[in-house]
Amino acid sequence: MTMAGEAAVFLAVSLDGCIATRDDGVDWLNNVRGEGDNGYGAFYSTVDTVVMGRRTYDWMMEETDGEYPYEGKPGYVISEDRRRPTEHVSFTKSPVNLIQQLKRDGRRIWIVGGSLLIHSLLEAEEVDELILTMAPVILGDGIPLFYKSRVAQSFSLKSTRRYGDFVELHYLKEA
Template identity: 50%
Template sequence: MRKAVVFIAQSIDGYIATKEDSLDWLFSVEGEGDNGYGEFISTVDTILMGKRTYDWLMKEEDGKFPYPDKKCYVFSRSQHEDTEHVTFITEDIGRFLSHLKDEEGKNIWIVGGGDVLQTFFKESLVDELTLTVAPRIIGEGIPLFKSGDYQLDLSLLGTRTFNQFVELHYKVVK
């Protein structure tokens, strides 16, 4: 069965972006190679993200979709016309993911953003979490883990360092 995985970076104080949606703080950290991204992306063939993250990504990439060789689904509260690379989804996240996991394929990467991740965490839909911690404190912004009525039990699978970054790889205990 396919796994739903989160692969994401955060500041030491738990933010994935500033309140202005900037990642400049992250890109200023000295890493090593691609910080494990290439190895990770080869394990997935499907990508899930929210509409706000999709819009940010398209703006940052000057309209060029960065994952043309992957199936990509974007969750939205309103209807949008599908593109060459993206299918927009308005149905229940849990039900949709359940169908995806039953299909043949590699892992499913839950990219973000914060609201989509919150739903996946709250409904206990994540199987593994790879968290790369950057040595920065940004004070405020978009938190990786929003407050709410949920708990996740994690089991450490491994750690690695990429120069200034520390990668923590967890299995979600269900």
């Protein structure tokens, strides 16, 4: 019998709840004193599948000069655009159906971003874990992590960890 999979959000967020500036910038994270990889490597070793929105994918591919950074792990991009699969990613329109199928297959999924994808999965109650690394920065305006929702959900604090001036908050969805 296959164990049910789980979907985790792992990302950095400003004190005022933003994951990027309005123009998709994350350079503000470079001005925060961290420690090592700020927990990324430990988290990344626990996932076997990555899922992200199209804007996140396009931004990432631009930032990495076209080099896919998650090679060896199946990748899925949620997009209304009709695109052909690449060597590393498949494109789909239905994030909820995808996550449900991956969970049935026993996958541990990293929801890389962005906020609209996270919102749709929270609305469908498909997010099992939130691992938020808080940066001591107030952006004033930016892309919010959370949007207003029709669905109230509760999470329990599993752990906290400090990485220099970053604080990681690890939450599990309550049953």
